[in-house]
Amino acid sequence: SQKIEQNSEALNIQEGKTATLTCNYTNYSPAYLQWYRQDPGRGPVFLLLIRENEKEKRKERLKVTFDTTLKQSLFHITASQPADSATYLCASRKGSARQLTFGSGTQLTVLP
Amino acid sequence: ETGVTQSPTHLIKTRGQQVTLRCSSQSGHNTVSWYQQALGQGPQFIFQYYREEENGRGNFPPRFSGLQFPNYSSELNVNALELDDSALYLCASSLEGLETDTQYFGPGTRLTVL
Numbered sequence: 001s002q003k004i005e006q007n008s009e010a011l012n013i014q015e016g017k018t019a020t021l022t023c024n025y026t027n028y029s030p031a032y033l034q035w036y037r038q039d040p041g042r043g044p045v046f047l048l049l050i051r052e053n054e055k056e057k058r059k060e061r062l063k064v065t066f067d068t069t070l071k072q073s074l075f076h077i078t079a080s081q082p083a084d085s086a087t088y089l090c091a092s093r094k095g096s097a098r099q100l101t102f103g104s105g106t107q108l109t110v111l112p
Numbered sequence: 113e114t115g116v117t118q119s120p121t122h123l124i125k126t127r128g129q130q131v132t133l134r135c136s137s138q139s140g141h142n143t144v145s146w147y148q149q150a151l152g153q154g155p156q157f158i159f160q161y162y163r164e165e166e167n168g169r170g171n172f173p174p175r176f177s178g179l180q181f182p183n184y185s186s187e188l189n190v191n192a193l194e195l196d197d198s199a200l201y202l203c204a205s206s207l208e209g210l211e212t213d214t215q216y217f218g219p220g221t222r223l224t225v226l
């Protein structure tokens with residue numbers, strides 16, 4: 001079956017370090033992947049989109065990569081800050097489906 | 113530019129009751145999608161509305177229904193509530209025709225079914 005998966009284990013890192021989150025997909029080839037941030041009790045907020053023909057995308061301290069060979073996207077936050085603590089979700093369309101399918105999210109905590 | 117708003121913020125119902133949740137789309141957006149998010153999970157797609165018609169549906173039973181109005185606002189109705197319906201319900205608006213489906217989410221409605 002077609003799946004989009006994120007490491008469900010929480011990630012704790014020290015302030016100033018680079019956080020790396022993983023999104024894997026199986027049995028389909030998404031045209032793009034999106035990354036969202038979600039704070040507790042709030043709706044997700046769109047951060048970045050990367051297309052299948054793009055290797056890397058950057059926005060300020062954020063960087064996303066897309067490896068179609070490994071069927072994986074990596075989301076990096078450089079010089080992380082406690083304010084970056086949140087759950088990060090990846091999402092894509094599966095095949096011809098109209099809707100976005102989300103991974104389960106990875107909870108990031110940046111320790112001061 | 114007005115963002116996506118949802119009402120109510122919180123709601124407590126008992127099993128078997130019916131509930132209506134409301135959403136106002138971001139200005140300029142013509143498509144609205146509803147998601148259910150259980151604790152510790154990603155949002156699960158319920159359905160999408162475009163031009164007042166259902167435009168796609170996820171794996172949810174018919175007791176989940178919706179409406180979209182001419183001003184692009186929307187309602188989610190759930191009949192015969194079950195305990196497992198307790199979740200955060202998210203509304204997201206977008207602009208049909210863009211290939212990337214970027215979703216702009218509201219703050220959500222927290223539904224508790226007792």
